Amino acid sequence: IKNIKLYDNMLSTAKTSTDKSVQGELVHTESKDTSIIIKKLMHTTAVSHENFQTKNEKFEMKVEQKDLKETGKQETAQTKNEKFEMKVEQKDLKEIGKQETPQLLNEQSKVSKPEQQQMKFKTAELKNVELRTEKLKKEDKELKCSINVNQTDIPKCKMIPIADKFDVPKPSNVAVPRKCPPLSTPLLSERPLVLTTHLVPSLPINLFEVLVEAIEVATEKPVVLLHEPRSDRPVAKEVADIAILPASTKWKDGVLLPVSFCFEHHLNKNNSSCVYADVVVAADRALHVQDITDLRGHRCSLPDRKRNIGAAALLFNYLYMKGESPAFFGNTLDADSQVATLQMVAGKQAEVGVLESPVIKCHKNTLPGINSLHILTSLGPLPPYRVMIIRMYLIYAICSIIFPDVFKRKITTYLLNINQDREWLDRFAPFGVTGFTKNFEKFYKLDGVKSVATSVPYY
Template identity: 30%
Template sequence: MSEKFELRVVTYMCPTHPVELYELILELLEESINCYTTLQYESRTPGPFPDRPDPFITDKVDLAFMTAGAYMNLRDCKNTAMELLPVTPVFAHQMNVENKPGYFSDIIIHSDKKGHNVNTLLDLRGCNFAYSDEVSLSGTKIVLKTLKEKGENASFFGSLLRSGSHLASAQMVLSKQAEWAAVDSTTLLYSKKFMQDGGRDITILETLGRLPPYPIVINAKLPEEIKSAIAKALLNLPHVGQWKKRFAQFGVIKFERNGDAVYDGPAAQMRAVPSEKLNIRYY
């Protein structure tokens, strides 16, 4: 592209992901498609605030990184000012041996619990559970779905502790404020090394999923040329050694094709699982 333009980007994925990852994505785009970028950081919500003017309809944002649940909410509202960029990051994980899009929910405990005959999810009956928020697919919904499939109900939990983020949930387990948590697998991937003693006292008991890929949402008003250039720059990541190495420090292996169909069917059913209404303590 001959003339530079400004690309306005927002991420709703922090602190689940480090903001440095999104700064790196912007750096890649600036170099690849000859643009300027600005980054907004919004950690209070997993996607656009539902009770505020939509940033796509008001033309305040060009590109947004958000949770799958938040994107599905926008689709439900028939928001025609936005569309899915057909690209998604692929993260490393011990369960992702085929390097496919999507992520997982890691059920974590403090390593001390292993000495108390805690070997499976069902061994956690009556234990205090930390979770990020009520609508998180990895922090709440998949846990409730899995417990229901195993014949369990609300009586399974000792207490529900709403932490506010996956990172905070992991810290609560590490400090023994909570006995277990379900956290986005990509949170542990990068953040564990910054925790006390490198997070060595955190044990992954089980892994649930795979969950639908992280959506990248783009302003529908952008020219098709720009949309295609952004997608091409991200998909080309594995072929450029210097960029591949820098993204690897965040656990990103590559970017892969993505489509709306993955947010239908099982993903939509999981999102529809009602959150348990228990006595919740906020931290």
């Protein structure tokens, strides 16, 4: 019986426990459902609240836009009123200015003349001060630029290469150049005129061939061409009728014609008949030379050192002005001609040379090694080349016709008018001749020029 009672008690306790667990599960499920429902309600309330806020914001934006439109209308009306007021004020100012201008004129007229002069003087001083300040500013900028740039030694003399950069090297076997047909056919049965030149080989013989043809056209007489390459020989007596001579050479039996060549040179800006001299330096020495005074101790080639008028005389007179003596160069080499000087510098026999500029122009495309030379500077001017005619025709003029005056006038007028003939200019252009200009005896009167010392003692 006891055992039965114990079994009943255990069953009752088990039922009670199971009932509690079931109730707990029901409560738990109920709590879960309620939490889900609460969350859903919270979400819906939040969404509804946000929608309500957005609606309120949209409504407020619309109200603000309306207010802005109304304020904009009010402001446009105000701006229109302000513009109208500004126009009225401008009109008033113009009317006031018109009324004040005669008053100012009257006041200015009342001012005394000395006061006006003082005012002008003060304004001029102010302008001068402004100009000075601008100049100082520019100088400061230039100094700053010069300091910032890499410092390089700028030569005082601008080096000029003899050969142009764009010159194409010509082959050695060039064909024979085309010759122009003669412009005149003189009577060869008459006694010809004889023209002799003492400028060859410094100037090419081809230049004088063109000149002879021009004289034939001018005189309508045949002309025979002779040349004397030796510098110590006089003009042939009873042979020559016309002579082309250097400036230092004289002809006792001749008279100077008032015409001479006009050569191209960067210093000859007035189309003068005078000749300039160029100081030529080898290319390897050009980098170390800035002025003629930097050539001390170098070997120099001189073409006409014994003459009072010439390139060598110009060079030594320049050095004399700088306080230098004839012993300035380490060694001086005498050359027989101007071309020989050019060849000595090109062939490294001398480092410096001085010669007349027309010689460089005529030989820069024919002389080998001339591409390595530079012109350091130019000196001058020298007197023109002499174009002379024999004086003996003046005696013949007394007996018969005034032959010499007519003869001289024909040559001079024709040569001076060559500048207007394109064909003649094209034929003279390869030799650097730009035409012919007037020549005068006063060009050869050089009292201040001293002769060059040919022997100098060295200690």
